[in-house]
Amino acid sequence: MVETTRRPAARVICLDAAWRVLLLRWHDPVDGAWLWEPPGGGIEPGETPLAAARRELVEETGLDPGAVLDRSVPVERDVRWKGTRYVGPEAFFVAYFAEESPSLTRTGLLPDEQVDLHSHAWVSWSGLASLPDRVEPPQLLTVLRALTPDGPWRGEGR
Numbered sequence: 001m002v003e004t005t006r007r008p009a010a011r012v013i014c015l016d017a018a019w020r021v022l023l024l025r026w027h028d029p030v031d032g033a034w035l036w037e038p039p040g041g042g043i044e045p046g047e048t049p050l051a052a053a054r055r056e057l058v059e060e061t062g063l064d065p066g067a068v069l070d071r072s073v074p075v076e077r078d079v080r081w082k083g084t085r086y087v088g089p090e091a092f093f094v095a096y097f098a099e100e101s102p103s104l105t106r107t108g109l110l111p112d113e114q115v116d117l118h119s120h121a122w123v124s125w126s127g128l129a130s131l132p133d134r135v136e137p138p139q140l141l142t143v144l145r146a147l148t149p150d151g152p153w154r155g156e157g158r
Helices: 048-059 109-114 125-130 140-147
Strands: 003-006 011-015 021-027 032-036 041-042 070-083 084-096 118-123
Touching: 011 048, 011 070, 011 140, 021 048, 032 118, 041 048, 048 070, 048 084, 070 140, 084 140, 109 118, 118 125, 125 140
Parallel strands: 003 084, 011 084
Antiparallel strands: 011 021, 011 041, 021 032, 021 118, 070 084
């Protein structure tokens, strides 16, 4: 039986100058699954969701934490990782970067994260559906639209 854990967490949807979204490609060493996910992770005791989002962004990407806006949407998560099922709401924040495809650094990752984080990509919104592995959360486009009402899709009637 898979252990189920409720873990408060925060994630950052990073958008570059071309409105591409940053996704990290992780490999689960327990079940061999691959997944694409925005940067983020657990909220430490006494930490606000915004502070956790900014800390995780720096740890996983080296990008400027000041780019993370103080606006979030809650997303119900149900994801398996390393033999544990994580459920519950996560705060999703948005960050805008003025350049196209800013480069990342991995210096803040823990040793096991260095192994599990395979790669990253700046993906166009239309390219999300064609990624070779599952995207978490599955409703990422809905989350993107909720966080970025001024985005390039306004007026599309969605």
